[in-house]
Amino acid sequence: MIFSSKLIEDAVQEFSRLPGIGKKTALRMVLQLLKMDEQEVDEFTGAVSRMRHGIRFCKECHNVADSEVCVVCVNPGRNRNQICVVENIRDVIAIESTQQFSGLYHVLGGILSPLDGVGPEQLNLSTLHQRVKNNEVSELIMALSPTIEGDTTVYYIARQLKDLPVTITTIARGIAFGGELEYADEMTLARSIAKRLPIDNYVTMK
Amino acid sequence: MIFSSKLIEDAVQEFSRLPGIGKKTALRMVLQLLKMDEQEVDEFTGAVSRMRHGIRFCKECHNVADSEVCVVCVNPGRNRNQICVVENIRDVIAIESTQQFSGLYHVLGGILSPLDGVGPEQLNLSTLHQRVKNNEVSELIMALSPTIEGDTTVYYIARQLKDLPVTITTIARGIAFGGELEYADEMTLARSIAKRLPIDNYVTMK
Structure with a gap:
């Protein structure tokens, strides 16, 4: 041009x-x-x-912040026993926008991917370990992408924290709301049948 | 969000x-x-x-310029007898990018559209009249959109300049290169048959 x-x-x-x-x-x-x-x-x-x-990065959870600590970590109304582990800031924005999660976050800054040269030392893992060790964290919710890299990261963190008294969960996988069964991939469909929920549970979750 | x-x-x-x-x-x-x-x-x-x-606007042709006169008007190598009349700056960039036109431009800043409240006084028409009158302009090439508003603007300018010794032409309409006949609209196809070209002419134009 x-x-x-x-x-x-x-x-x-x-x-x-x-x-x-x-x-x-x-x-x-x-x-x-x-x-x-x-x-x-x-x-x-x-x-x-x-x-x-x-812009600054929260010294607690590595989320973006306008001051030393981000608005989530500084909020006294948040549940400090739950930490949701995410890959990046965009995931924090996505989860915050649902207005359904009241715990804290931990932004890893990536996921383990040896092919791209991302090892454990590139991620914010030591601070996560410290937070779980020093605070009363009862549950870590792993909200990472459902890929091989994401699953590897989940297992790595689970092994690293296995001696600490913390429950590790992952977000549910399954058919999305409004999604058509016939267009779902086989793996998601198979897993959503294997991990089926009792109706009562389903209704209360909605 | x-x-x-x-x-x-x-x-x-x-x-x-x-x-x-x-x-x-x-x-x-x-x-x-x-x-x-x-x-x-x-x-x-x-x-x-x-x-x-x-950014400034060229005092000659109303194109964008970094100084008082734009790089096209200031270029001594351009053919000062031809002026290509266009709607906006984007059209100048499109035509310049073809590297096939060596004349000058005149940017109208819009086309006549009474429904949108654009009348002759909103367009750079008086400066066009002045340019044609005061300089040795032999041809005005109207490169406006092939719409009712575009055609109206062409006729308006043609009538305004009818007493001046200038030839007014419009860019060719027809089937685009690489276009499929069956997908062309009826009006374009009909016009391209009515305005057909002798083979010799077609080859030299290519």
Whole structure:
């Protein structure tokens, strides 16, 4: 693409570094920013800049935070006996958005994946061990992806903590609400039959 | 969505004001920016800010420019007898990217659309009239959308300039290269048969 302005070319270049954004989409965004008031664009760049420079990671759970400890960990209303272990911040946002979980989180910052060079030392595992050891944590809920890497990470953590008095659970796998049986993959369907629930249980869970 | 950081929430909010960007896509971009170095993010916000504050519009053709006159108008190698009339900047970029047109441009800034409240006074028509009158322009190539509004604009300009010694042409309509005849709409197909070209002409045009 040939832009007749270096300023626009640079901005398009920067936008196309973002995930899923090609040159054409980047140009559409840049032209939209060009239509906005200068003040609105300053708000845009200001928000991005403040976010990048101001963001911190919670020293307790490694979630994103605006101060030393994140809003979840600092909230006295949360159940400190339950810790939900997740891969990344996006998972925290997804679970928080359900408004059904009242415990704390622990963000691993990835999952074990030897092929990608991610070993135990790259993950926030030692702090997890410390938290379980030093605090009254009765349950660790593993909310990791249902992949080989995810399962490996679950087993690794379970072995690491086997001498500590903590129950380790994983989130339920099965057919999604609104999902059609015929489109479910065989493994999910087989597992959802094997791990079937009594009706009473099902009704109360809903 | 519940973010556990006001900084992230603000940045997502700003990104989701861009066209075609929902909350989830905005979050993906924000998390990508979070992964980048602070310096890279400064380059991003800097490019956007410089673009918005530094951009100017060419006083000749209303194209975007980094100085008073755009790179096309300032280029001595361009053919000053031909002016290609387009709706917006995006069209200039599209035509420039073909590297086949060596004339100048005139950006109207829209097309006549009474339903949307766009009349002749909202478009850059008086400067077009001036350019044709004062300079040696022999041909105006109308490269507007093949819609009722586009055609109306073409006729309006043609009538406005009818006393000036300038030829007005429009870009060819027809079946696109690589297009399948059976998927072409009836109007395009009918027009492409009515405006058929002799083989010689077709070969030289290619």
